[in-house]
Amino acid sequence: MTNKKDWPLWEVFIRSKNGLSHKHVGSLHAADAEMAIENARDVYTRRSEGVSIWVVESRYITASSPDQAESLFDPADDKVYRHPTFYNLPDEVKHI
Amino acid sequence: MDPKQKALEEQFQARIDADEKIEPKDWMPDAYRKTLIRQISQHAHSEVVGMLPEGNWVTRAPSLRRKVALLAKIQDEAGHGLYLYSAAETLGVSREELLEELHTGKAKYSSIFNYPSLSWADMGAIGWLVDGAAIMNQVMLTRTSYGPYARAMVRICKEESFHQRQGYEILLTLCRGAEAQKQMAQDALNRWWWPALMMFGPSDKDSTHTQQSMRWRIKRKTNDELRQQFIDATVPQADFLGLTVPDPALKWNEERSHYDFGEIDWDEFWNVVKGNGPCNRQRLQARVEAHEEGAWVREAAMAYAEKRRRRQEERKVEVA
Numbered sequence: 001m002t003n004k005k006d007w008p009l010w011e012v013f014i015r016s017k018n019g020l021s022h023k024h025v026g027s028l029h030a031a032d033a034e035m036a037i038e039n040a041r042d043v044y045t046r047r048s049e050g051v052s053i054w055v056v057e058s059r060y061i062t063a064s065s066p067d068q069a070e071s072l073f074d075p076a077d078d079k080v081y082r083h084p085t086f087y088n089l090p091d092e093v094k095h096i
Numbered sequence: 097m098d099p100k101q102k103a104l105e106e107q108f109q110a111r112i113d114a115d116e117k118i119e120p121k122d123w124m125p126d127a128y129r130k131t132l133i134r135q136i137s138q139h140a141h142s143e144v145v146g147m148l149p150e151g152n153w154v155t156r157a158p159s160l161r162r163k164v165a166l167l168a169k170i171q172d173e174a175g176h177g178l179y180l181y182s183a184a185e186t187l188g189v190s191r192e193e194l195l196e197e198l199h200t201g202k203a204k205y206s207s208i209f210n211y212p213s214l215s216w217a218d219m220g221a222i223g224w225l226v227d228g229a230a231i232m233n234q235v236m237l238t239r240t241s242y243g244p245y246a247r248a249m250v251r252i253c254k255e256e257s258f259h260q261r262q263g264y265e266i267l268l269t270l271c272r273g274a275e276a277q278k279q280m281a282q283d284a285l286n287r288w289w290w291p292a293l294m295m296f297g298p299s300d301k302d303s304t305h306t307q308q309s310m311r312w313r314i315k316r317k318t319n320d321e322l323r324q325q326f327i328d329a330t331v332p333q334a335d336f337l338g339l340t341v342p343d344p345a346l347k348w349n350e351e352r353s354h355y356d357f358g359e360i361d362w363d364e365f366w367n368v369v370k371g372n373g374p375c376n377r378q379r380l381q382a383r384v385e386a387h388e389e390g391a392w393v394r395e396a397a398m399a400y401a402e403k404r405r406r407r408q409e410e411r412k413v414e415v416a
Contacts, residue, residue, distance in 0.1 A: 005395055006192060009185065026248070027182040029191060031394075032401035043175050046168075047255070066122050 009058040010036040012043075014050040022054050030055075112313050117243040120186040128312055131305065132242055133187050134203075135314065140180035141198045141205035145379050147173045149213040149222065158216060165262045166219060172255050179248040186244045199384045201371065206230075208291050210373030217270055217277075217284035223263015225285075225292040225330065231256050232326045233296070241313040264333065271337045278338070285334065286342045293357075294365045296323040302362075327355050 007029040013022035025044050030036035036055040044050065064072055080086050089096060097105075105125055111118065118124055147170045154170070157163035181191055197203035208226050213219065234256065238249040270281040297319040300306055309315040317325075327346075334341050345358030367373070 005398060006190075007394065007398065009182075026179055026244075026251075027185070028178060031397035032404065035397065035401070042171075043178050046171065046175065063121065066119070 007031050007035075010040075010055045011058050011061060012036075012040040013054040013056075014040075014044055015052040016049055017051055022052065025049075027058060033057075109311075112241050112311075115313075116241075117246065118241055119243045127308075128314075129187050131309060131312070131314060132245065133184055133189050135309075136180055136184040136187075136245055137189070137194045137197065138204050138206075140177045140184060140194070141203055142209065143173045143177035143180060144198075145205045145209045145383060146226075148379055148382055149209055149211070149375075150219060152213050153216060153219050156216065157219075162219075162266070169223070169259050169262065172259065176248075176252045176255070179251055180245075183242075183244040183248045195387060199380070199387060201380060204369065206295060207365070207368040207373060208295050209379060210368050210376045211287070211291050212375050214287070215280050215284060217267065217280040218288070220263050220266030220270065220281065221284035221288040223259050223261075224267060224333070225263075225288050226295070227256055227259040227263060228330060229292050229295040229326050231260060232322050232329075236316045236322065239313075239316055267337055267339075271339065281337065282339050285339050289342050290360065290364075291368075293323055293327070293360055294368075296320070296326065298362070298365070299360075324354055327357055331355055 008031075009027055010030055010033075011027050012025050014025050015022045028036065028039050028043055030039050033055060037053055040053045040055055045053070076082075104123055108118075108123065108125060108128075118128075150166060150170050150173075154163065154166055157166055181194060184194060185191060194203070198205070208229075213222065231253065234249050234253050238246055238253055240246045240249065267281045267284070270277040297303060297306075300318045300320045303319055306315065306318050310318065331341060331346065343358045345356065347356050349356045368376070371377075
């Protein structure tokens, strides 16, 4: 459906304050990156929700497929030894 | 239904029953996708058309304080429309298609916006009652099963409560003013009360979508439950204003711990839904005109972006 006249879709990421990472907040349409930043300012930060904005055109995002979620993430499921609670230590040992 | 399809649908329902959220790329039944596109786009259209009755009063707001608040509220409605359109777009429908459906009258928007805003007190009544009713519905929808819709609702609910408070404050000021001002407030309540109750949609027994939407957890409460919740919350607020709710049958029912209320005029409801409300044609015409008259801006922005991109590329070639 998209023809050349339609503004492309952009994904918007906002850093809510320094010290936190950018977080996906939604998407919007804009003719170019500069307009996407300006629109993101108006749409997603009307109440000082952000100190920094990233925008990226949606078509450049590659996402893993939910159908492959099992084969992608299964390998981590049986590796309990990656968690601290796997190791048994006596209660007397402190600060560890 | 073929067994593979059936298995997929059972798995899907199991995820819903376990209160898992459904995300854009997940498998979902076609009917779930269609229902969501219909509901989210109607919701988006309502936000956008909802700017029109209020736009009517921006230039005539009684003070600068009222004017900036009204402008901020209208800007929020535009933002809410945008959150919702992009949530609908995650389901594979384009913005152009969605607007096309609004402009041709194929898609609906909330009928409440087909009523005229006749006096300044209507800005109070709309904020208090219309946004109040919308909030009831939207708070429920923060827990809807489709992830992008739920997330849009969380943002909207956070912003919406200022809308209701500014509306109530307008009416409170009028009710504490001269007799004529209080009359204006009463008149606004008289005209907006019943249409606000109709915002929750047809009664459960006549609602074609409710049952399936509840099973899919798109909706978490029925139309009648939400309507009752709204009435119970709103009547004491009307009492505080010293206004009379225009329903002779309205009465606190000790046994049910709810207000009893009179029968809604469903003929009026269906009539407005079918396009014969006081402002249906005017609202749609305003939207179509805005879209058509803005076409050159959208095209110019694309042409400008394209020109800049080309210039940048040329510069790169020169440097190389």
